[in-house]
Amino acid sequence: MAKRIQFASHGGPEVLEYADYTPTEPGPGEVRIRNRAIGLNFIEIYVRTGLYPAPSLPSSLGTEGAGEVETVGSGVTHLKPGDRVAYATGPLGSYSELHVLPAEKVVKLPDSITFEQAASVMLKGLTTQYLLRQTHALKAGETVLFHAAAGGVGSLACQWANAIGAKLIGTVGSAEKAERAKALGAWEVIDYTRENVAERVHALTDGKKCPVVYDSVGKDTWETSLDCVAQRGLMVSFGNSSGAVSGVNIGILAQKGSLYVTRPTLNSYADTADRLQAMADDLFGMIASGKLKVEEAKQYPLKDAAKAQQALAGRHTTGSTILIP
Structure with missing residues (x-):
């Protein structure tokens, strides 16, 4: 027994x-x-x-x-x-x-x-591994956006991206979480309760936006995330803490710059x-x-x-x- x-x-x-x-x-x-x-x-x-x-x-x-x-x-x-x-x-x-x-x-x-x-x-770390090493092989010097940067996966992603030499822009929901993400290695942080995320990303990247955006939030951040992806860049939707993304017209990917999108899972990697x-x-x-x-x-x-x-x-x-x- x-x-x-x-x-x-x-x-x-x-x-x-x-x-x-x-x-x-x-x-x-x-x-x-x-x-x-x-x-x-x-x-x-x-x-x-x-x-x-x-x-x-x-x-x-x-x-x-x-x-x-x-x-x-x-x-x-x-x-x-x-x-x-x-x-x-x-x-x-x-x-x-x-x-x-x-x-x-x-x-x-x-x-x-x-x-x-x-x-x-294990679960958070393996998720971070496939996101940064495989879904998009993050390179030194690249600037990426990562939502919920002070969360379980985000806190590991901040450190991992910093170790690679990439510039991770993290979104957070409070000043305390912003401080945490910065301490863990985020290059810049955006408090979405006080700032327009897309506008800040445009400013931080001199209008180039990001080759990849990592989004575990889902419904609430879907369109904002697309607005932060560079032309022919990749949108990685790997979670739905605010609800699932649904009813999407695939034509929006063309409108935003011939974007790619993926919905990965750990089991598939x-x-x-x-x-x-x-x-x-x-x-x-x-x-x-x-x-x-x-x-x-x-x-x-x-x-x-x-x-x-x-x-x-x-x-x-x-x-x-x-x-x-």
Whole structure:
């Protein structure tokens, strides 16, 4: 028997239950991991409320964690019991002491990265990696726009872009967040509550605008973002915190300068075990070198997952939050 957080119906934090359950044995191509730290992300609140329905109920939550391999199923050759590992895109179930998931979703963790660091940075860090290294291979000297620059992914993007030598213009919603983004390496910041983002980007780039704009906000910033993309540039829409972009006339891309647009996801980039491990190695290397600093995460016991979600939903947290079994 082991402990996990589960819910039998959709609703508020009160539906979460800290319960006993019987972990399954790993099947072919699977591993069972004893979690030492578990990532907490806003998407899990959407799953709990039913906005993103779970495959079946009762269900556990979470897709991100770090720990040690306990058991491997048949056909698994790149992992063995005792290996330190981490994961970010596994099936639901990381809010647990033990989690079974496909071995191809698991990466080896170097000794230089703690379980707590891995659980707090895997999802956000891998997202930053594919955005800046693959969706658009950011180069030194390039000026780009990144919305929500003080957020989870944005705070890593500020550091990563600075390490590359690129000029990241970050949008933020307060003076405090502006100060944070600048401290993390943003070249310039725009407080969208006080400034016109497109006008400021035009001024900062001498009218050239940006070869790429990274937008996790969605509906509220879609047209503003397009106005900041240089001719034949790329609009990267990778999130929808303000709502999904819909009803778009593709002709607007022609009107704005023959623009490109993409809606990437982590799963599409980390689609094989080798690619996932290579992305993770790049991320871990940035952390080990000191170019990417991972802030100490706020910790809650696993049994207090409901309290942790309440704090996250109420915007009472800064940086990452993790659960400890």
